[in-house]
Amino acid sequence: MxxxxxxxxxxxxxxxxxxxxxxxxxxxxxxxxxxxxxxxxxxxxxxxxxxxxxxxxxxxxxxxxxxxxxxxxxxxxxxxxxxxxxxxxxxxxxxxxxxxxxxxxxxxxxxxxxxxxxxxxxxxxxxxxxxxxxxxxxxxxxxxxxxxxxxxxxxxxxxxxxxxxxxxxxxxxxxxxxxxxxxxxxxxxxxxxxxxxxxxxxxxxxxxxxxxxxxxxxxxxxxxxxxxxxxxGSNDAYIVLEDADISKAVTQCVLGRVYNNGETCVAAKRFIVVDAIYDRFREAFVEAMQAVQYGDPMGDEARIGPMARKDLRDDLHEQVERSVAGGASIACGGEVPDGPGYFYPATVLEDVRPGQPAYDDELFGPVAALIHAKDENDAMRIANDSRFGLGGAIFSGNQDRAIELARKFDTGMVFINGFGLAQPDMPFGGVKxxxxxxxxxxxxxxxxxxxxxxxxx
Missing domain, CATH: 3.40.605.10 (Aldehyde Dehydrogenase; Chain A, domain 1)
Known part of the structure; x- marks a missing residue:
């Protein structure tokens, strides 16, 4: 047969x-x-x-x-x-x-x-x-x-x-x-x-x-x-420094997390924000993620469609639940919607720390992990505290400073002040x-x- x-x-x-x-x-x-x-x-x-x-x-x-x-x-x-x-x-x-x-x-x-x-x-x-x-x-x-x-x-x-x-x-x-x-x-x-x-x-x-x-x-x-x-895979870190344009950073970070329904290897997944601007970024980021609508991917209104398979949605939701059981909290989203299709809402987790899937693993869907950092050095330490190393981003008003900081990023690709995918004329690949x-x-x-x-x- x-x-x-x-x-x-x-x-x-x-x-x-x-x-x-x-x-x-x-x-x-x-x-x-x-x-x-x-x-x-x-x-x-x-x-x-x-x-x-x-x-x-x-x-x-x-x-x-x-x-x-x-x-x-x-x-x-x-x-x-x-x-x-x-x-x-x-x-x-x-x-x-x-x-x-x-x-x-x-x-x-x-x-x-x-x-x-x-x-x-x-x-x-x-x-x-x-x-x-x-x-x-x-x-x-x-x-x-x-x-x-x-x-x-x-x-x-x-x-x-x-x-x-x-x-x-x-x-x-x-x-x-x-x-x-x-x-x-x-x-x-x-x-x-x-x-x-x-x-x-x-x-x-x-x-x-x-x-x-x-x-x-x-x-x-x-x-x-x-x-x-x-x-x-990867759990790319997006670092937001105190001199960043917060409005631009929020826009690009949301795009980086929900693009392609959040199912992208080189995507924004962990958002590491320094204490000096954490509260302002957090408020604007959660509000923007809450506004992301899921729906018919053939139409013009939705910003995310369904996840590709039911088992993938089930796995993602389990990672969210295990992260919450480990001490994370849900700022928005985090519930499987009723109805047909394999949809999952844009979700933000905070109080994310080592030992939780949201910190350690790849969340292959529209779920963001929001993480405090004391300062620039602490942010880079957290970013590199990962077994993955595909991509990452740095948001700063000082481009030269960001370029120097990028040298310390243990990844194959770094994007400065924006979300990036692939470009024909730039190398694509990772480490670790x-x-x-x-x-x-x-x-x-x-x-x-x-x-x-x-x-x-």
């Missing part, structure tokens, strides 16, 4: 579609075909690859509305944010096509021995990506476009609840002129995924997911001596339990290449 994947609309709980899962033989055939496609693609001049990448960006824009509506139906984010996400993805294609030929060009060196040297960035083969549901298009584009530009071929295991989005992205890539089988969607189970990692034709593995998943994937890939890139490796900014194109040294004697 053929196993199926069923997608569910989180705003209503209604079934959307069913997709047949692949058999082991179908998976092996798909990997072999992907490798064959790689053998031709790697010999295409980099400039030709760039033109295909650029055309994929155009194809994404051409089907933006259709893909955005499917993404919203499958995982519940606001349809306007889905359109923004697709525009970002098209921009990644544009930037990669523009910068790729230079980034991947051979480098010529004068050797200390007196000879000449050439450094080549050679593609290595099939790269396997395991991706989550929270940015159904971006998570795929982020790793696949960089690797296609580098000359590799790509396999995708997308999250089951956004299977339709993964399939449509594959269609769009082909519409942009990408050769058949070069980008292949695998509809598979976790056990089958383990077999893919170990397959002889798979040369690298990249995952966006939880730290637990990262450990499992890295261990399995490591046993097979295959490189991994991991982008994992938030993973390793970098994407964007040209770095992703060189994560899965053979940096080959050729010495002319």
């Amino acid at each position: 053929t196993q199926t994947i069923t997608t569910i609309n989180p705003a209503t709980g209604a079934e959307l579609s069913r997709y047949d899962m692949m058999t082991g033989d179908e998976v092996n055939a798909a990997i072999a075909a992907c490798h064959t496609a790689f053998e031709a693609w790697r010999d295409r001049p980099v400039a030709e690859r760039a033109e295909v990448i650029r055309a994929i960006g155009g194809a994404l824009r051409a089907r933006k509305d259709e893909l955005a509506e499917l993404m919203t139906a499958e995982m519940g984010k606001l349809v306007s944010q889905c359109r923004d996400e697709i525009e970002l993805c098209a921009g990644i294609c544009d930037w990669t096509a523009e910068q790729g030929p230079e980034a991947l060009a051979d480098e010529r060196r004068d050797l200390v021995s007196g000879g000449k040297g050439i450094v080549q960035y050679a593609p290595i083969g099939v790269i396997y990506g395991i991706q989550p549901w929270n940015f159904p298009c971006y998570q795929v584009v982020r790793y696949s476009i960089a690797n296609l530009m580098a000359g590799n071929s790509v396999l995708l295991k997308h999250a089951a609840n956004v299977t339709g989005s993964g399939e449509m992205i594959a269609e769009i890539y082909r519409a942009g002129g990408l050769p058949d089988d070069l980008f292949t969607v695998l509809r598979i189970s976790h056990d089958q995924s383990n077999d893919v990692i170990e397959h002889d034709l798979v040369r690298g593995v990249t995952l966006t997911g939880s730290p637990a998943a990262g450990r499992t994937i890295a261990e399995r890939a490591g046993r097979a001596l295959k490189k991994t890139v991991l982008e994992l 339990d938030s993973g390793y490796g970098r994407e964007h900014g040209g770095f992703g194109m060189k994560e899965f290449v053979n940096v080959k040294g050729i010495s002319l004697m």
Whole structure:
């Protein structure tokens, strides 16, 4: 009997579609075909690859509305944010096509021995990506476009609840002129995924997911001596100093907490505010969070839609309850609403301290942890008192001071006086339990290449 994947609309709980899962033989055939496609693609001049990448960006824009509506139906984010996400993805294609030929060009060196040297960035083969549901298009584009530009071929295991989005992205890539089988969607189970990692034709593995998943994937890939890139979770700290513009800080902190329904790895989660302005910030922040309305993600009125799955909402609410049991208090929100769909209100917890999920863990939904700090040094101590290290932010009226303070932030990314997501021309990635490796900014194109040294004697 053929196993199926069923997608569910989180705003209503209604079934959307069913997709047949692949058999082991179908998976092996798909990997072999992907490798064959790689053998031709790697010999295409980099400039030709760039033109295909650029055309994929155009194809994404051409089907933006259709893909955005499917993404919203499958995982519940606001349809306007889905359109923004697709525009970002098209921009990644544009930037990669523009910068790729230079980034991947051979480098010529004068050797200390007196000879000449050439450094080549050679593609290595099939790269396997395991991706989550929270940015159904971006998570795929982020790793696949960089690797296609580098000359590799790509396999995708997308999250089951956004299977339709993964399939449509594959269609769009082909519409942009990408050769058949070069980008292949695998509809598979976790056990089958383990077999893919170990397959002889798979040369690298990249995952966006939880730290637990990262450990499992890295261990399995490591046993097979295959490189991994991991982008994992975080509980990013947003530090608000006494010279900050409080109005701007509140606006950006609320945006950073509720954007994408609060289901973002590099999102504002812990809000660390110095004592000198804590009360003023707290009053304005709680008022602004209370005003955040949830509702139909296809409409224009709601600021947040439903969480992507019922189990995710249940897990988030349990974290809130355990935090309260540990001494936190609820300033607003914190109750599961009645009615259909997997909605959760914008919530603020205060009296947050170590030992509570709101302090120690990642709350993947619209729940904010508000934390006192004595001063700037105490704020940075609290910010770095985390096993995570993906992103963070500093709000200060003195930009130079904030830049210096950013040097002490033990994270891969720091945003100053604003909430930030990904940018094509800046590195993206984290440290500690938030993973390793970098994407964007040209770095992703060189994560899965053979940096080959050729010495002319």
